[in-house]
Amino acid sequence: MSDLLELRDVTVSYGGRVALESVSLTVPHGAQVAIVGPNGAGKSTLFKAMVGLIPLADGQMLIHGKPPAEYRQPVAYVPQREEVDWRFPVTVFDVVAMGRYGRGRWLKPLRAEDREIIRRSLDRLGVSDLAQRPIGELSGGQQQRVFLARALAQEPHIILLDEPFTGVDLGTKEAVLELLADLRNQSVTVLVSTHDLDLAASRFDQVVLLNRRLIAAGSPEEVFTQSHLQAAFGGQMVVVDGKVLVVDQCCGGHGPVGGTDSCQCGSCQLETEAGESEH
Amino acid sequence: MDWLTEPFAYGFMQRALGASVIVGVVCAVVGCYVVLRAMAFLGDALAHAILPGVALAYLAGIDLLIGALVAAVVVAVGVSFILRSGAIREDTAIGIFFAAALALGVLLISTVDTYAVDLTHVLFGNVLGVSPSDLWLSGGLGLGLLLAVALLYRQLLVVSFDPVLGRTLGLRTHAIRTALFVMTAVAIVVSLRTVGVALVAAMLVTPPATAYLLTRRLPAMMALSAAIGVVSAVAGLYVSYYLDVASGSAVVLVATGIFLLAFLFAPRRGLVLRSFVFRRKNRRLLTTR
Amino acid sequence: MKLSVKRPVRGWLGRRAQRLAGRGATTVLLAVLGLSSLLGLGLVVTGCGGSSGEGPREKAGLSVVADLSFLADIAQNVAGDRLKVTSLVPEGADPHSFQATPSDAERLASADLILINVAGLVPSLDELIRGAAKPEVPVVEAAAGVPGAREDPHVWLDPVNVLAYVDNIVAGLKQVDPEGAEVFAANAEEYKGRLRELDAWIVSQVETVPPERRLLVTEHESLGYFARRYGFTVVGTIFPSVSGESAPSARHLAELVAAIKSSRAPAVFVEAGSNGELAARVAEEAGVKLVSGLRLHSLDHEVPTYLDMMRVNAETIVNALR
Numbered sequence: 029m030s031d032l033l034e035l036r037d038v039t040v041s042y043g044g045r046v047a048l049e050s051v052s053l054t055v056p057h058g059a060q061v062a063i064v065g066p067n068g069a070g071k072s073t074l075f076k077a078m079v080g081l082i083p084l085a086d087g088q089m090l091i092h093g094k095p096p097a098e099y100r101q102p103v104a105y106v107p108q109r110e111e112v113d114w115r116f117p118v119t120v121f122d123v124v125a126m127g128r129y130g131r132g133r134w135l136k137p138l139r140a141e142d143r144e145i146i147r148r149s150l151d152r153l154g155v156s157d158l159a160q161r162p163i164g165e166l167s168g169g170q171q172q173r174v175f176l177a178r179a180l181a182q183e184p185h186i187i188l189l190d191e192p193f194t195g196v197d198l199g200t201k202e203a204v205l206e207l208l209a210d211l212r213n214q215s216v217t218v219l220v221s222t223h224d225l226d227l228a229a230s231r232f233d234q235v236v237l238l239n240r241r242l243i244a245a246g247s248p249e250e251v252f253t254q255s256h257l258q259a260a261f262g263g264q265m266v267v268v269d270g271k272v273l274v275v276d277q278c279c280g281g282h283g284p285v286g287g288t289d290s291c292q293c294g295s296c297q298l299e300t301e302a303g304e305s306e307h
Numbered sequence: 308m309d310w311l312t313e314p315f316a317y318g319f320m321q322r323a324l325g326a327s328v329i330v331g332v333v334c335a336v337v338g339c340y341v342v343l344r345a346m347a348f349l350g351d352a353l354a355h356a357i358l359p360g361v362a363l364a365y366l367a368g369i370d371l372l373i374g375a376l377v378a379a380v381v382v383a384v385g386v387s388f389i390l391r392s393g394a395i396r397e398d399t400a401i402g403i404f405f406a407a408a409l410a411l412g413v414l415l416i417s418t419v420d421t422y423a424v425d426l427t428h429v430l431f432g433n434v435l436g437v438s439p440s441d442l443w444l445s446g447g448l449g450l451g452l453l454l455a456v457a458l459l460y461r462q463l464l465v466v467s468f469d470p471v472l473g474r475t476l477g478l479r480t481h482a483i484r485t486a487l488f489v490m491t492a493v494a495i496v497v498s499l500r501t502v503g504v505a506l507v508a509a510m511l512v513t514p515p516a517t518a519y520l521l522t523r524r525l526p527a528m529m530a531l532s533a534a535i536g537v538v539s540a541v542a543g544l545y546v547s548y549y550l551d552v553a554s555g556s557a558v559v560l561v562a563t564g565i566f567l568l569a570f571l572f573a574p575r576r577g578l579v580l581r582s583f584v585f586r587r588k589n590r591r592l593l594t595t596r
Numbered sequence: 597m598k599l600s601v602k603r604p605v606r607g608w609l610g611r612r613a614q615r616l617a618g619r620g621a622t623t624v625l626l627a628v629l630g631l632s633s634l635l636g637l638g639l640v641v642t643g644c645g646g647s648s649g650e651g652p653r654e655k656a657g658l659s660v661v662a663d664l665s666f667l668a669d670i671a672q673n674v675a676g677d678r679l680k681v682t683s684l685v686p687e688g689a690d691p692h693s694f695q696a697t698p699s700d701a702e703r704l705a706s707a708d709l710i711l712i713n714v715a716g717l718v719p720s721l722d723e724l725i726r727g728a729a730k731p732e733v734p735v736v737e738a739a740a741g742v743p744g745a746r747e748d749p750h751v752w753l754d755p756v757n758v759l760a761y762v763d764n765i766v767a768g769l770k771q772v773d774p775e776g777a778e779v780f781a782a783n784a785e786e787y788k789g790r791l792r793e794l795d796a797w798i799v800s801q802v803e804t805v806p807p808e809r810r811l812l813v814t815e816h817e818s819l820g821y822f823a824r825r826y827g828f829t830v831v832g833t834i835f836p837s838v839s840g841e842s843a844p845s846a847r848h849l850a851e852l853v854a855a856i857k858s859s860r861a862p863a864v865f866v867e868a869g870s871n872g873e874l875a876a877r878v879a880e881e882a883g884v885k886l887v888s889g890l891r892l893h894s895l896d897h898e899v900p901t902y903l904d905m906m907r908v909n910a911e912t913i914v915n916a917l918r
Contacts, residue, residue: 079475105475112469116343117525126465130476134461162523178472319701319728417836417845433720435701436727544698553695 032057032217033186038087040070040077047073050087051242055186055234058215060208062228065238066261071221072108074238075188078219079105091185101130104179108191110171114164120174121159124149127181149180152210154203169200176207187211189220193227205231225252314548322437324544326445327506327558330498331536333449334510335518336456336529337494340487342515343467346397350508352405353495354431356382358412361430366415372500375430379496382408383488391481434502434555445501452494463487464525502555509559510536517566520573535565658772661703662711663721664691665895666902667738670758671711673787674765678776681711684721688896690869691718704728709772710735711765714749736768753892754821755795755906759788794903795825798910802826805917811861812913813852813884815875818892819865822909831861834874849878856882863887863916868896887916 033055040048048070055061063071076082078089080096080103089095091102104127127149128142138146150156153173158166163174172192179187192204208231211218222228228235229248237243237251239260244251315321334350341349360378364371382404389400432441456463465473466483473480498507518532543558550557571579660681662668668683675681682703685694704710705728715722715737725735738761739751751757766780773780802810810828812819817833832852835844844852856864856878864879866872866888879886889912891905899905 080477081471081474101476103475105471107471110469111471113343113467116468117519117523117528118464118468119524122524123468126461126469126472126476129461129465135458160523314698317702317705318730319705320698322727431720433696433724433727435696435698436720436724438727441727548698551697551699553697556695 032059032092034088034090034093035078036088036090038074038077038089039085040073040082041085042073042082046085047240048077048238049241051238052087053236053242053245055217055219058212058217059234060212060218060232061220061234061236062232063219063221063236063238064223064225064228064260065243069239069260071238072190075105075107075190075219075221078186078188079103081105099185100132101182102185103188104182104184104186105188106172106175106179106190106192108194110175112163116163118163119160120150120155120163120166121146123163123174124178124181127178130182145183146181149177152180152207153177167197168195169197172196172200173203176204180207184216186217186219189218191221191223193222193224310549314545319435319437320544320548322439322442323434323554324540325442326437326501327434327540327544327554328537329442329445329449330502330507331510331514331540331558332533333445333452333494334498334507335514335532335536336453337491338511338515339518339525339529339532340463340467341491341511342519344397346401346491347512348398348508349401349491350495350511351504352401353379353382353492354499354504354508355412356405356408357430357496357499359408359415360412362412362415371430372496375496375500376493378408379492380489383492384485387481387485387488390484430496431499431503432501434506434558437501441501445497448493448497452490455490459483459486505559506555509562510539513559513562513566514539517562517569520569520576535562539565658708659703659706660709660711660769660772661707663718663725664713664893665689666752666893666905667711667713667761669895669900669902670738670761670787671765671769674762674780674783675769675776676779676783678779679769679773684724685894687894687900689894691721691893694718694721696724700724701728705730707733709733709768711768712737714739714745714751716746717749734768734771736764736771738764740764748817748820750818750821750892752902753819753906753909754825755791755798756825757821758791758902762788762791790903794906798826798906801910801914802828805914808860809862809917811859811917813856813861813864813878814890815866815870815872828913829859831855831859834864834878844874849874853878853882856884865890865913865916867892885916887912 035051035053038048038051039046051074063074065071073082077084091099096102124146125138125142128138128146147156150159153176155170155173155177158170158174163171166174176189176192179189189204193201196204208218208220220232229252233247234245235248235251236245237256237260243260244253244256315324341347357375357378360374360376360381361371362374364374364377367374385404386397386400389395389403390397395403462473462478462483465476466478466480466487470480470484473483495507495511498510514532514535515528517535518528522528522531539558539562543561544554546552546561547554547557569577571577574580658679660671660675660679661684662671662681663684665683665685665687668681672681684696684700684704685691701724704725707729710725710729710733712722712725712735729735739745739749739757740760741764742751742757742760745751752761762784766784769780770777807827810826812823812828812830813832813834814830815834817830817835819828819830822828823830832855834849834852836848855861861882861884863885864875864882864887866875866886867890868888870888872886872888876886890909891899892909895901895905899908
């Protein structure tokens, strides 16, 4: 099948600065891609541009060779922290049902088919028994799962998950990983941004390394070389005993940049092939 | 059952009932958005913000209601526009416009040298002074507004709950929010004309706030809010008739009374039940030691 | 309301409602439907029972309602014993802040004749009258025919204008009680006589004030007619218009103080019951006294009739300026 997603020379400005510069990449249908990079690299900005929240300053985005406008909601986006009104009187079911709205569906009542899709989405994220609960009464992890279910209910071509493993409980992490496995079987294209380089290397067939520009894209082995990591993470990288340690300095150094609130202090170990050090 | 029908033997009381029911329902439904979006003082603010429109209409010799509607729409659009930047919150934006509009109105009036009618108050109706044409106007408009809310229900829901999703689903969120504000402004101005400030400001806020405590979903909240509006109107009018006190205020106080009952005794969120449950839980913990 | 328990709902309507709005809301929606039908039923019942205007508290005989207390007094003098004239705004109350109750509206609804001073004097009262009174009931404007009433409605503060009031009132009363025409005419003549006496008395009082001191400063532009009739000059007013929202600009107040000083106006006058703060400051600044006690809009227990009201006004002014 043809490439599902193609970005050509995408340039995006955000907050008065260039957040992404000339990013070009292709993603085949059904692939699961991890987007990695230091804080402020533009991961969230990329997703927001892909889903139309931020305009492209330059470049093009094509889905199956056509611009996104020719499809009905081709991209589903799950931000890291939802900026919703938590006290709004909506139940979990209502929230997931919103995924079924969209061009032409604002007036007609939900069909049986829609309800089936909603129910299935709730099931797959394990939140069926919470369906009638108001969204504000759920724990953070449960809420995140509801929004994942909503993205599923959209039946999109591409799902974008912005830092789904950051700051959530173990149960939710597991649920997301199960979901990813599920989606792989269904050939749904997924882009996941994460700080967890270990996870990126082990669970994803494709990795994109960003730091305003595209540093590298390809399989984890191709991308996670010392030179690439150096180019992306710069001073945050240390080599110890043939192992590369990347310390995410998001909490210590600069504050959140480019609108991302993602901030996970910690260090990630990454095994590179011993002897590849170009130090 | 004479006491039930006696108050409504008069035309003016029947129209008072009709007007306060219509205003009660329309304001209660539109007021759900007002309360959920933290715009509670919008009713009072608009009552003052229409002053420049009224002043200009007076100077130009056209119907004051038109001036008021134009001013209200301008304020609604202006507030929605300011909110685009995301830096300012709803209540702040309203506060800014309300103060500016009021000042502009006073300024315009100060240029009028001769004896000028009390321009703000000329537009505030009295629930006991509703004419048949007033009733038709507010009834027709009310119906139109409820229809609009029903047709735009999902868009309004998404834009109010999760505007980011709205944009990804292709909604023009700013336009929809502006539409909501304009609808609210029109509802308020026409209701002001019919039943006056105190009643409108209260019906926009109190029944929806009560309904919020008792429901979990927006459709239920709107329905219950409307029901409370109607009950307050009916009960308030009866009370005002038999105690011979100002009718509009009686309706407001009944609505407030209902709110207090809900606040104290609501099944999950009520103050009384929550503290009761809390104390019982604690006692159980202590005795099992 | 146990919303977590899923209770099956019987009936087609119930199920439709449930599908529309969810479990807990079903009860609510059904309640609203129930309420609305009760309401509709009630309205139908009352609609069949009473007609649009008649009510149980209707008294025998005709009733006349005047908007303000002094107008009611004037009209009662003309109506004599034949008709009872009541005032919408009670004695002592400020017409602008008057809050109507159902019994007030009832009186309007059962009135056979309504008298107002000038249309637009107090818009909220005009509204109330328009909404509550029966549409076929005549509304007579007492100041009809008096020149300048639209621009300055304080027509009644010149007793000579009240002569015109009396004529308009007689015409109105004749409309609803044609048999009393002679009685009304006789009462009117007698009252007019008293008005002319009042006028003459005021003229004599004013003569005791030196011409150069016949200067008036008030809060609102209300004494225009009085001033023209009795040879006073209105130096200025604190509030440039009578609109409730208008606040005097700093320049206006400064100019007023200068005008007071240069004209040597002896006093600033305010109404009884007025807050008077601004007037007090202006009087201080100009070095003149603040005199309160004018009664311009309503009667009260100290001044129970229109004639008393004008007497007190004249005395207050003359004593202060003498």
